[in-house]
Amino acid sequence: MILFAPNPTGSGHNMRVLSIAQAIKKQRPDMPLTVALASLQPTFTPLFEKSGIEVVDIAGRLVDYSKKSNLSKQLDWATYIGSYIATTFLSGERILSYLALIAEHKPSVLVSDYNMAACLAAIFTGTPLVFVTERYDFTLCQLQDHDLAEGGFEVNALEMSRARTALHSQFSWMISQAQLVLTDKPFIAALDQGTPVAEALASGKAHFVGPMIRDITVQSGLNVREQLNLGDAPFIVASISGTTMFAENKDALLAAYLDSFKILRERNPDLKMVLLGRKDIEEQDGVVCVPYYPDWMGLLREASLLISAPGWITVTEIAAMNIPTLFLLSSKSEYHELEALRRLELLGFPTHIGYDRDRIVELIQGELEKDTRSSTYYAPHQQVAAPDGEGAARAATRIIDLCHGRVVSLTESKAA
Known part of the structure; x- marks a missing residue:
């Protein structure tokens, strides 16, 4: 039996776990799978259950980190470690919940998607651990104080240095104790050299x-076109869902998208925009607003352009499907996605920070005018999708092998 534990801070963690679990079911239909779901339960519970995966709601309440601010502009030990990391990633109550769950289900393997509490519970109990990660270290450890200051944070340099030391130590130890580490993020030396995942x-x-x-x-x-009443018109998809550090950033980005589209619509009266986000807006000509669309991939196939925050599960999806995408981060204060944006820029994707209306109009117009039929256009996509976009199947094979004891541990390898 395999127990999955996605981190509760975003839909991407749930989606990645769902994809891996579905791939395991495809290879081993008889393998019992359970997921400890801790966020967005109404959306994801039916998706997991439809795939034959048992769901345990470990949170006991609806959790959605996109609805509120999750951080303070004052960064010190108390606000960052005490009020954020200790409650979101390293909660003592949540560690004990996973310990109880492991005792009840006795999994052969625990698969954690960046879920630190579940990792610690697996290590404490000696349960073989698979760590699935889009991070090479804790996010804070790959950013400098000046990055945070440019995002408007007031940084207590001494206390944040202590925080980095502690978090790097925990992350390194966790990687050393895992039996298997899987990532969907290509290594870039300028960003990743010396990190725990790079060493692994x-x-x-x-x-x-x-x-x-x-x-x-x-x-x-x-x-898609009939259901959303899009007709034959070209349309762009703008996504504003996902975890946010500051709710005002999301509000400002939403306003910028709508204001930018008014100008784009004046230039091209046929153009439409599908706005994906968990917030109601006033009706606007040419804009279709939906909180969630079940055929995300079908929607992207029809779109002329996607505008999205650099959430990594979205990055991997558009890379595998060759979808023209502009990655836009509202502010450096959304520090949790700053490293991803830098990586995308180094890979050659179009990126931008900020919500200046005129600049967004210019960027969107520029992307719409590019020749997306050119093979060179998708060179950045191929670096993420390499070799074929079938990462879930490869992850499933490695996890199944671990369940059957076909993976030799590093300790055993050295002893031999």
Whole structure:
């Protein structure tokens, strides 16, 4: 039996776990799978259950980190470690919950998608641990104080240095105790050299498997254009969902998208925009607003352009599907996605920080005018999707092998 524990801070963690679990079911239909779901339960519970995966709601309440601010502009030990990390990633109550769950289910393997509390519970109990990660270290450890200051934070340098030391130590120890590490983020030396996951890649414990996403060949049967009343018009998709550090950033980005689209619409009266986000807006000409669309991939296939925050599960999906995308971060205060944006820029994707209306109009117009039929246009995509976008299947094979004891641990390897 395999127990999955996605981190509760965003839909991407749930989606990645769902994709891996579905791939395992495809290879081993008889394998019992359970997921400890801790966020967005109404959306994801039916998706997991439809795939034959038992769901345990470990939170006991609806959790959605996109609805509120999650951080203070004052960064010190109390606000960052005490009020954020200790409650979101390293909660003592949550560690004990996973310990109880492990005792009840006795899994052969625990698969954690960046869920630190679940990792610690697995290590404490001696349960074989698979760590699935889009981070090479804790996010804070790959950013400098000046990055945070540019995001408007007031940084207590001494206390944040202590925080980095502690978090790096925990992350390194966790990687050393895991039996297997899987990542969908390509290594970039300028960003990743010396990180725990980079060292695990070098030792053979970690593996870059590519996009751990749903089967992109599956068709939902939904007619996107008919269902959303888009007709034959070209349209862009603007996504504002996902975890936010500051709610005002999301509000400002939403306003910028709507204001930018008014100008774009004046230039091209046929253009439409599908706005994906968990917030109601006033009706606007040419804008279709939906909180969630079940055929995300079908929607992207029809779109002329996606505008999105650099959430990594989205990055891997658009890379595998060759979707033209502009990655936009509202502010450096959304520090949790700053490293990803830098990585995308180094890979060659179009990126931008800020919500200046005129600049966003210029960027969108520029992307719409590019020749997306050119093979060179998708060179950045291929670096993420390499070799074929089938990362979930490769992850599933490695996890199944671990369940059957076919993975030799690093300690055993050295002893031999």
